[in-house]
Amino acid sequence: MKLSLTEQAENDYTMVLQSAAITREPVKAPAVVLTPVAPQPK
Amino acid sequence: MSNNAADNIGIENMDAKAEAITLIIDHIVAALGGEPSCTLRRANILIDIDEHPGTTQSEIMERHDLNKSALNRDIEWLYDYGCILRTPNKEDNRTINLSTCGYTKKNIDLALSYFDYNHKNLQNFLNSLINIFGSHKPTLRDVKIIAVLGHKGPATRQAILESLYNGPTTTDNRAVNNLINFGLLQKQSD
Numbered sequence: 001m002k003l004s005l006t007e008q009a010e011n012d013y014t015m016v017l018q019s020a021a022i023t024r025e026p027v028k029a030p031a032v033v034l035t036p037v038a039p040q041p042k
Numbered sequence: 043m044s045n046n047a048a049d050n051i052g053i054e055n056m057d058a059k060a061e062a063i064t065l066i067i068d069h070i071v072a073a074l075g076g077e078p079s080c081t082l083r084r085a086n087i088l089i090d091i092d093e094h095p096g097t098t099q100s101e102i103m104e105r106h107d108l109n110k111s112a113l114n115r116d117i118e119w120l121y122d123y124g125c126i127l128r129t130p131n132k133e134d135n136r137t138i139n140l141s142t143c144g145y146t147k148k149n150i151d152l153a154l155s156y157f158d159y160n161h162k163n164l165q166n167f168l169n170s171l172i173n174i175f176g177s178h179k180p181t182l183r184d185v186k187i188i189a190v191l192g193h194k195g196p197a198t199r200q201a202i203l204e205s206l207y208n209g210p211t212t213t214d215n216r217a218v219n220n221l222i223n224f225g226l227l228q229k230q231s232d
Contacts, residue, residue: 004196021163026062031072032148
C-alpha cells in the first residue's frame with residue numbers, strides 16, 4: 001500500500017514549486033551541528 | 043533578480059526544485075536544533091530575527107501580527123535551544139535585543155543560499171507551504187512528508203518514515219495519519 005498526495009495537495013504543492021524563488025541547483029550540504037566537547041583535564 | 047528566480051532553474055528543472063525544497067527544509071530543521079516538531083511559524087520568526095539582528099520582541103510582533111504570549115513561547119524555545127542570543131540593550135536595559143547565532147545562523151545561511159540570500163523570498167516560500175495546510179498549523183515534519191511525496195511521487199509508509207529525522211516512529215506515524223485525516227494524503231493500492 002502506497003501513499004500519495006491528494007489531487008488538491010498535489011495542485012497546491014505544484015503552485016509552491018512554481019512560485020518558490022529558488023536560484024540554484026540542489027547540492028546536499030552537511031548540516032552544521034553542535035558537537036559536544038569533552039571537558040579537558042586541568 | 044530573485045523575484046523571478048523560478049526562471050533561473052526553469053520549469054524544465056522542476057525535479058531539481060523539488061529536491062532543493064527537501065534540502066531547504068532539512069537546513070531549517072537543523073537551524074532549529076534538529077527538532078522537526080517545530081511549526082513553520084516558529085521557523086519564520088527565527089528567519090525574521092536573522093534578517094533583523096538586534097531586533098526586539100515588539101518589533102517582531104508588529105511585523106508578524108502575533109500576540110505576545112504566542113511569541114513569548116517561541117522566543118523562549120529558541121533561546122533554550124541555543125538558536126538565539128538575548129542581549130540587554132546598552133541604552134535601555136528593559137529592552138532585549140535578539141539575534142541568531144552559531145549553528146542556527148550557519149544552517150539558515152545554507153537555506154538562504156537557495157534564495158540568493160534573500161530572507162523575504164525564503165519567508166514567502168515558507169508562507170506558501172503554510173497555505174497548503176489550511177487551518178492546520180504545520181510542523182517541519184509535516185512539510186517534509188509533503189515535499190518528499192511531491193518530489194518522488196507515491197511511496198510506502200516505510201519509505202516516508204525513512205526520509206524523516208530518526209524521531210520516534212509513533213510520532214512520525216501520527217504525523218502521516220494526521221495528513222491523511224486532513225485530506226492531504228491518500229492511500230492507493232499498488
